[in-house]
Amino acid sequence: xxxxxxxxxxxxxxxxxxxxxxxxxxxxxxxxxxxxxxxxxxxxxxxxxxxxxxxxxxxxxxxxxxxxxxxxxxxxxxxxxxxxxxxxxxxxxxxxxxxxxxxxxxxxxxxxxxxxxxxxxxxxxxxxxxxxxxxxxxxxxxxxxxxxxxxxxxxxxxxxxxxxxxxxxxxxxxxxxxxxxxxxxxxxxxxxxxxxxxxxxxxxxxxxxxxxxxxxxxxxxxxxxxxxxxxxxxxxxxxxxxxxxxxxxxxxxxxxxxxxxxxxxxxxxxxxxxxxxxxxxxxxxxxxxxxxxxxxxxxxxxxxxxxxxxxxxxxxxxxxxxxxxxxxxxxxxxxxxxxxxxxxxxxxxxxxxxxxxxxxxxxxxxxxxxxxxxxxxxxxxxxxxxxxxxxxxxxxxxxxxxxxxxxxxxxxxxxxxxxxxxxxxxxxxxxxxxxxxxxxxxxxxxxxxxxxxxxxxxxxxxxxxxxxxxxxxxxxxxxxxxxxxxxxxx
Amino acid sequence: xxxxxxxxxxxxxxxxxxxxxxxxxxxxxxxxxxxxxxxxxxxxxxxxxxxxxxxxxxxxxxxxxxxxxxxxxxxxxxxxxxxxxxxxxxxxxxxxxxxxxxxxxxxxxxxxxxxxxxxxxxxxxxxxxxxxxxxxxxxxxxxxxxxxxxxxxxxxxxxxxxxxxxxxxxxxxxxxxxxxxxxxxxxxxxxxxxxxxxxxxxxxxxxxxxxxxxxxxxxxxxxxxxxxxxxxxxxxxxxxxxxxxxxxxxxxxxxxxxxxxxxxxxxxxxxxxxxxxxxxxxxxxxxxxxxxxxxxxxxxxxxxxxxxxxxxxxxxxxxxxxxxxxxxxxxxxxxxxxxxxxxxxxxxxxxxxxxxxxxxxxxxxxxxxxxxxxxxxxxxxxxxxxxxxxxxxxxxxxxxxxxxxxxxxxxxxxxxxxxxxxxxxxxxxxxxxxxxxxxxxxxxxxxxxxxxxxxxxxxxxxxxxxxxxxxxxxxxxxxxxxxxxxxxxxxxxx
Numbered sequence: 001x002x003x004x005x006x007x008x009x010x011x012x013x014x015x016x017x018x019x020x021x022x023x024x025x026x027x028x029x030x031x032x033x034x035x036x037x038x039x040x041x042x043x044x045x046x047x048x049x050x051x052x053x054x055x056x057x058x059x060x061x062x063x064x065x066x067x068x069x070x071x072x073x074x075x076x077x078x079x080x081x082x083x084x085x086x087x088x089x090x091x092x093x094x095x096x097x098x099x100x101x102x103x104x105x106x107x108x109x110x111x112x113x114x115x116x117x118x119x120x121x122x123x124x125x126x127x128x129x130x131x132x133x134x135x136x137x138x139x140x141x142x143x144x145x146x147x148x149x150x151x152x153x154x155x156x157x158x159x160x161x162x163x164x165x166x167x168x169x170x171x172x173x174x175x176x177x178x179x180x181x182x183x184x185x186x187x188x189x190x191x192x193x194x195x196x197x198x199x200x201x202x203x204x205x206x207x208x209x210x211x212x213x214x215x216x217x218x219x220x221x222x223x224x225x226x227x228x229x230x231x232x233x234x235x236x237x238x239x240x241x242x243x244x245x246x247x248x249x250x251x252x253x254x255x256x257x258x259x260x261x262x263x264x265x266x267x268x269x270x271x272x273x274x275x276x277x278x279x280x281x282x283x284x285x286x287x288x289x290x291x292x293x294x295x296x297x298x299x300x301x302x303x304x305x306x307x308x309x310x311x312x313x314x315x316x317x318x319x320x321x322x323x324x325x326x327x328x329x330x331x332x333x334x335x336x337x338x339x340x341x342x343x344x345x346x347x348x349x350x351x352x353x354x355x356x357x358x359x360x361x362x363x364x365x366x367x368x369x370x371x372x373x374x375x376x377x378x379x380x381x382x383x384x385x386x387x388x389x390x391x392x393x394x395x396x397x398x399x400x401x402x403x404x405x406x407x408x409x410x411x412x413x414x415x416x417x418x419x420x421x422x423x424x425x426x427x428x429x430x431x432x433x434x435x436x437x438x439x440x441x442x443x444x445x446x447x448x449x450x451x452x453x454x455x456x457x458x459x460x461x462x463x464x465x466x467x468x469x470x471x472x473x474x475x476x477x478x479x480x481x482x483x484x485x486x487x488x489x490x
Numbered sequence: 491x492x493x494x495x496x497x498x499x500x501x502x503x504x505x506x507x508x509x510x511x512x513x514x515x516x517x518x519x520x521x522x523x524x525x526x527x528x529x530x531x532x533x534x535x536x537x538x539x540x541x542x543x544x545x546x547x548x549x550x551x552x553x554x555x556x557x558x559x560x561x562x563x564x565x566x567x568x569x570x571x572x573x574x575x576x577x578x579x580x581x582x583x584x585x586x587x588x589x590x591x592x593x594x595x596x597x598x599x600x601x602x603x604x605x606x607x608x609x610x611x612x613x614x615x616x617x618x619x620x621x622x623x624x625x626x627x628x629x630x631x632x633x634x635x636x637x638x639x640x641x642x643x644x645x646x647x648x649x650x651x652x653x654x655x656x657x658x659x660x661x662x663x664x665x666x667x668x669x670x671x672x673x674x675x676x677x678x679x680x681x682x683x684x685x686x687x688x689x690x691x692x693x694x695x696x697x698x699x700x701x702x703x704x705x706x707x708x709x710x711x712x713x714x715x716x717x718x719x720x721x722x723x724x725x726x727x728x729x730x731x732x733x734x735x736x737x738x739x740x741x742x743x744x745x746x747x748x749x750x751x752x753x754x755x756x757x758x759x760x761x762x763x764x765x766x767x768x769x770x771x772x773x774x775x776x777x778x779x780x781x782x783x784x785x786x787x788x789x790x791x792x793x794x795x796x797x798x799x800x801x802x803x804x805x806x807x808x809x810x811x812x813x814x815x816x817x818x819x820x821x822x823x824x825x826x827x828x829x830x831x832x833x834x835x836x837x838x839x840x841x842x843x844x845x846x847x848x849x850x851x852x853x854x855x856x857x858x859x860x861x862x863x864x865x866x867x868x869x870x871x872x873x874x875x876x877x878x879x880x881x882x883x884x885x886x887x888x889x890x891x892x893x894x895x896x897x898x899x900x901x902x903x904x905x906x907x908x909x910x911x912x913x914x915x916x917x918x919x920x921x922x923x924x925x926x927x928x929x930x931x932x933x934x935x936x937x938x939x940x941x942x943x944x945x946x947x948x949x950x951x952x953x954x955x956x957x958x959x960x961x962x963x964x965x966x967x968x969x970x971x972x973x974x975x976x977x978x979x980x981x982x983x984x
Contacts, residue, residue: 051592092813092860101819152833
């Protein structure tokens, strides 16, 4: 059961938010859903348009097998039912960014049926979000209204690009859950290689359905918030919308089912400009396409080649000694998990590796605003550093300094340690000499320390300083205590 | 040597191969016939220069001993087939100046076989019509006239221009398309042969779409053999058309003369309709006797859902058309209205100006039958009827190899006679639409004349992808009918 820390307080009592999501994920494929035209982002306007995409007379759609494969792969990744027979329908409406006057989509018989996603929350709790369906459809083109004083232009590059519409059940109860769901979905498609998940390039877009109700009551009337295009905005839009709905109801009003747009600048949702007429999409099976019938062997082959997904990876990492938290952080981004695994493959002990990455390296990347791919330090370089700590060649403090050097200057960490003499001093006689020198120079501190053993730390610091940080801190600690006559604890 | 325009396709093929006539000579003769036939308005676009160039290329190939199957043979192409660099109008003002940058698969197949294009033939707008009168470029006219009458008659439709051109010897043969009877009905009323192949036999790629689940290209010729020859080179499985079917295309000529001995010919009782002229029934009966006399076995069959076919067709076809024709919006190509205020105004004006009345009627019907609240009662219901009609045929074909029916409920009628009465116009397709709904092959063969001297045809319906048997039975009807009547050449400019 869900803990009810997620209720919103209204003026008249508690409210529960109910959230469902429709995510449009652009299929990773070199060609469009029904034409051979290219799909690369950022091409010159109308440079990637076939006669089919421009809806020239007599042109016919032909399904791209790669896109079907990607949809099936995604369905399997969502632990969903794959429908061996699905049907493409036409959704009819007029708009300049829709050259044929209809969008080819799947209405009654989608390629993927019910599935589920396990969503991990920050407090360590997990929530199961049901998947209603996944279907394939064409993307629309793009209208450009800022190119000419009197005319609008149309760029057909995106026309016909394959999208997967992934529809969740209304299983989310807070903006945090919704954002975490979107994050998890993004991780899954990126692990699968079926969508690049780039929200800022529009290859993943979310429409969010929000309603509110009294805890345990029947579902309220929902509003659909269109094109929420970042994780942060998902949370903001839901918070705003839920508050708005509660306000309306508490003031005696009712919610009208409508489509609203999220205005990121104002941080609010607004009803979409009223269309002159309500749309009747007149869905019917596209007579240019036969029903899509999949061979069970085709699905089995994709299933057999499915990569390890975040949940399984997390379980494996935990079995290798990682904490649930560390494992979650690492699997959340495929690149992070890959980086971690590359280091483990070089012989780094998993726990130490996870600590190093989560506490040191990824933190620095975050601060610098860099992605893992753009980060300046390779997995091999980090492996060398962590391995030198593990084998006692350098200590933890030097390791951090070394990471700074490699980050700024590059280079092979072992050579840097060698050349710059950063090796940990483990020779006891050298450390003893250094300790004795500090004790001899600070007789007053010696007597203070004997009275207050905690001051031993001050001596350790002085010794580390005099040895340029290279002394093995455990050894220094032991010798200082011995010389000061302080008993070792434990 | 007789007049080159008197050749059948098969005869011209032999003459060109044997170098008795060059392709250039043949082509020039037909281009002259096209020009002389202008009063029939059979062509929307004449391409004599292109034809001459293609003929010269053919002659060069023949000289090198590299002749292909249809080398140097001049054909007319229905203006629904997109032809690269040659205006393609679909009989509509909305595509009045459309110049396709691509070639339809069917015409490409024909050019690959060496054929020569004389021009593009007139047709009902977007193939919607049974008389050619919905053409935006004035109707084509039937070369046939009733005995003792000067009244212009329709050539049928929608492939009326092709029917008129073949009938008047303005080409060796022509392509047509058939959605509800658009090859067979004009063929029958113009006294020629017309074959609608099995759905999926010819690629639809590059043919301006009317109703995608029904449209099919086919040959229109003066003999059954010519239809066999032309179909062979129109048909192909095509990766660009998901509904084309990858089955071998046989040599249809091979078995053409083997007769109908032992062939089971089904006579569907539901094709006897009230109010049809007695001549139709009589000809049908005669056709059956001809086949029986040649050794065929006549079998009574029943296609009980026939009476629902026409209503179902006039739901399914307009539904698909309303969606297929949405792309003609004035934005990317075709007619664009001037002075539009905004995008909605641009759509409304461009389409109001670009489409004719019959097309608008069908877009309205199609939009209506697909709308929320009506779709189940109309479109979904019609699709169910369609499956029942297919099942009728499947059951009939358990007993019969082919079916014999009339091709049309009557002969060619006068220009303007039915334009104010769409229902009576739609009834022209009563014997042909069932075949499209079931996706089967159907062949119209000229079989006799009315008392007024106008041609009538019989229809042979076959099993899916069994055009070979259909053509063989058609050949037997052709032989027995010995249809040698010709229209006078009243239209020729003296």
